Amino acid sequence: MSKLLLVEAKLHLRDGWYLLFAIGLPLLLLQFLGKVAGPAFPALMVMLSALTLSFSVLPGVLAAYREQGVLRRMSTTPVSPLRMLTVQLVINLVVGIVATTLLVAFGPGVPRNVAGFVLVFLLGSAALMAMGLVIAAVAPNGKSAPIIGSAAMFPLMFVAGMWVPREYLPEVVRVIGDYSVAGPFAQALSATWAGQAPQLPHLLVLAAGLVVFGGLAVRVFRWE
Amino acid sequence: MAMKVIEVTNLHKRYRDQVAVDDVSFAVDEGEIFGVLGPNGAGKTTTVECVAGLRTPTSGTITVGGRTPLEAKHLLGVQLQSAQLPEKIKVWEALDLFASFYRDPADWRALMERVGLADKRDTRFTNLSGGQKQRLSVALALVGKPRVAILDELTTGLDPQARRDTWDLIEQIRADGVTIVLVTHFMEEAERLCDRVALISSGRVVAMDAPSALIGQVEESQRVRFRPSAPVEDAMLLAVPEVTGVRRNGEQLTVTGRGNLAPAVTLALAEHQIVPTDLRIEQATLEDVFLALTGRKLS
Numbered sequence: 001m002s003k004l005l006l007v008e009a010k011l012h013l014r015d016g017w018y019l020l021f022a023i024g025l026p027l028l029l030l031q032f033l034g035k036v037a038g039p040a041f042p043a044l045m046v047m048l049s050a051l052t053l054s055f056s057v058l059p060g061v062l063a064a065y066r067e068q069g070v071l072r073r074m075s076t077t078p079v080s081p082l083r084m085l086t087v088q089l090v091i092n093l094v095v096g097i098v099a100t101t102l103l104v105a106f107g108p109g110v111p112r113n114v115a116g117f118v119l120v121f122l123l124g125s126a127a128l129m130a131m132g133l134v135i136a137a138v139a140p141n142g143k144s145a146p147i148i149g150s151a152a153m154f155p156l157m158f159v160a161g162m163w164v165p166r167e168y169l170p171e172v173v174r175v176i177g178d179y180s181v182a183g184p185f186a187q188a189l190s191a192t193w194a195g196q197a198p199q200l201p202h203l204l205v206l207a208a209g210l211v212v213f214g215g216l217a218v219r220v221f222r223w224e
Numbered sequence: 225m226a227m228k229v230i231e232v233t234n235l236h237k238r239y240r241d242q243v244a245v246d247d248v249s250f251a252v253d254e255g256e257i258f259g260v261l262g263p264n265g266a267g268k269t270t271t272v273e274c275v276a277g278l279r280t281p282t283s284g285t286i287t288v289g290g291r292t293p294l295e296a297k298h299l300l301g302v303q304l305q306s307a308q309l310p311e312k313i314k315v316w317e318a319l320d321l322f323a324s325f326y327r328d329p330a331d332w333r334a335l336m337e338r339v340g341l342a343d344k345r346d347t348r349f350t351n352l353s354g355g356q357k358q359r360l361s362v363a364l365a366l367v368g369k370p371r372v373a374i375l376d377e378l379t380t381g382l383d384p385q386a387r388r389d390t391w392d393l394i395e396q397i398r399a400d401g402v403t404i405v406l407v408t409h410f411m412e413e414a415e416r417l418c419d420r421v422a423l424i425s426s427g428r429v430v431a432m433d434a435p436s437a438l439i440g441q442v443e444e445s446q447r448v449r450f451r452p453s454a455p456v457e458d459a460m461l462l463a464v465p466e467v468t469g470v471r472r473n474g475e476q477l478t479v480t481g482r483g484n485l486a487p488a489v490t491l492a493l494a495e496h497q498i499v500p501t502d503l504r505i506e507q508a509t510l511e512d513v514f515l516a517l518t519g520r521k522l523s
Contacts, residue, residue, distance in 0.1 A: 003324040007317050014312045065310065073308035076276050077325040077368065078297045 022052045023099040042107045043189035049099040054128035055149035059135040064142025072224040112195030124185035127209035133217035156182040181209040227254045235284035244270040246427030257404045259418035267427040301370030303361045311350040326368035339363045355386030376407040411510040445508040446485035450500035
């Protein structure tokens, strides 16, 4: 396990340009817009990073590995390709944690409900990664997976209030946003950042997202 | 009797509306190079994928070392068609990684030397030539110290030199006692390497034997062409037991037959003080065997 993790981590660094989007971009936006964009902005940047990793990086790697036969090659060894999937999830989570740590370190203030923030971050990241696995499953190849992921990411960011603050969105969009995983994720991150407890409905939507998309991923994921 | 290391009995594999393997049975002896030969789409790859535990047979049984394919992954080393590694992984990293998948792996450094990739140690997979990728693939198939190596279309797409190098490598592996199942549609490869071959057509085994035995079954498996130094009567040649036919094309004679045709013919000519000039011996190939059995061409 440790060797696979090590080699895959090296391969991630070799393709490390994506870190510009998963870490650099949110950090940069926070630096330039943090002071003018309102109190929810740091939480939105944490979600931007998690979304980029889950919807673009994770499906890109997994779909490419399926396309190239890497997963299939692994199934001929005593080690299950499931381990490769686990390793990719771990690496994405670690990069997400690094990004979030940097956002906290260089952002305006720190999350005041730390335990709540960590819980929401982990649950939300898990739910988004489950959605990313579904994207990896339906994408025909490694090139199209990040494109499909990005196409799914932008409307999600919109309903989550990334481009236009939530309160200016039409009622129907806000309701969609409340069930979009991304919406409750952003709101719960924002609430815990401000020192409040996460709202139960938000946690429930995140947990439901994890269960539904996780279950779907298990059903539709193809190794070859 | 050599021990059977792989036994496939009445294998049948169907995908939705299509039968990929109809009815295939064979047994592979410990230590032999067993060829699975047939045209594209005959079911060769599906057959070995079932043996490797990558696919579940619709019906029939497969044992590898007495176990089911899924329980035998540590006994098998598999090389599959086309790329199978991350583009940017380096040669040594791939070997080191795959070695970690097995409980008692081979020394991957020695293996890297042996397949001639020591100077490509730090080269990324995507920058290797076709032949180098194949050799790495062979090394990865061997890194778990398998009892059986399954090599699928190993030399497809290689230039003639790389192909010959790969053949040498396969012979070395066998010399180490590894049983090899070689999937190919190259006649020459099968004739040169395999102890026995199974000819597969439309999902069925049409013949299984040593290549020379299969070729020997073909009528007129031998052909001798020459220009006699003096006129020769057809009857004189037809009296030779090995000869089945004589054809003339100007001064050139074509004698067809079986067995040790060429020595028999030259001996008969010598008895009449006739020297065959421009002597050429042509042998039937597995291609001819396949054509004779199925009425179809292999490639």
